[in-house]
Amino acid sequence: MRANIARSPSSDLTAAEREGLLLMREEEKIARDVYIRLFERWGIRPFGNISGSEQAHMDAILALLKHYGLPDPAQGLALGEFHNPELQRLYDRLVKQGLRSSEDAIHVGLLIEELDIADLQKAATQTDKAAILGVYGELERGSRNHLRAFYRWKQMLGVNYVPQHLSPEIFERTALSVHEDCSAPG
Template identity: 35%
Template sequence: MMTITRRAATLMAAGTLGLGGLAVAAPALAGNGPFGPGPSSTTIANPGYGMGSGHRMGSGYRTGPGDGVCDRLTVTAQQGTLSAAQKATLVAMAQEEKLAHDLYAVFAARYDAVVFDNIVRAESQHQTAVRTLLQRYGITDPTANQPAGVFTDKAVQATYDKLLAQGRQSLAAALAAGQQVERDDIAALKAAATGLTAPDVKQAYTNLLAASQRHLNAFTRWATR
């Protein structure tokens, strides 16, 4: 059994955006957030990533470069224009980031594997970033006010349910599910960059792609331990 402290920390991480709340300060909502205009670069820092965690079997694994830690997301580019198709893609990105966050939150609570704790925090930041872009471009957020594990897109819901059932079988199965999510995200982000001219969205997708690649590497390392 995990300690009460660890379980509480996991639930706090899972609840950051799992209920559709926007964990952004008031200035961000006014356009000065992760992707708002300004003379200097905007960063989204990842606090608390130096936390260690003991593996359930006593292996003593601790947070490190192989555990999916993302230092920060930085966007210095300005707002551009998006086509209707690109706006739809941004909506899909919001769904994908929520799927990853909600799925990893369940696995973080179920398994004593610090890789899920770390990556679910990163996914919270990714959700915030995408939601801020949605607001900036005047696009309705499909994840707003949606409980954890609930999606407005039926295909996304079916994917989530399938991966959740898979990951509940074992830690190995959960890591495999995480790898699949990140592979799908990488493919989607690469496709989304095609023909994209909006500087801020393009830079955001580049950052998210790099993060997904780190997450995939982290899940792969844990799967081979």
């Protein structure tokens, strides 16, 4: 993935492309940071496994930020810290909810992955740059896999979840579809 980024022209970005990249960098950080906290509390395997994937997602977006000469909104921030006040509030709310019970934690995992998928799809419609579309595509595949993992736990624990960012049909179809292979972030 990084080789594809390096080979792509570093032409000017539109405002929507810049905003999309900056949002996705912090949104992937939210996922990683929330999952680290919830794994510490509940020890549920997907949180431990997926937090590493979220770091790889953050790294892929960082490679795009560097390629296009954009500042890193996550630089120097500790676990659970965000520059964007709206994203800070989202993180705080998700952690608070996820620490209440293991069922609430699974609910949070589903919500984060659903939000990631929706935001990646929206950001992809706002660019025609192959490098950005390639990274967004890989991240969306990863998020669909993560959604599937949390959905299996939802089924095991009997968690009631109503999709908030995807239609119920797309959510179910995604959750019940087969695992997808993702390329290595490097």
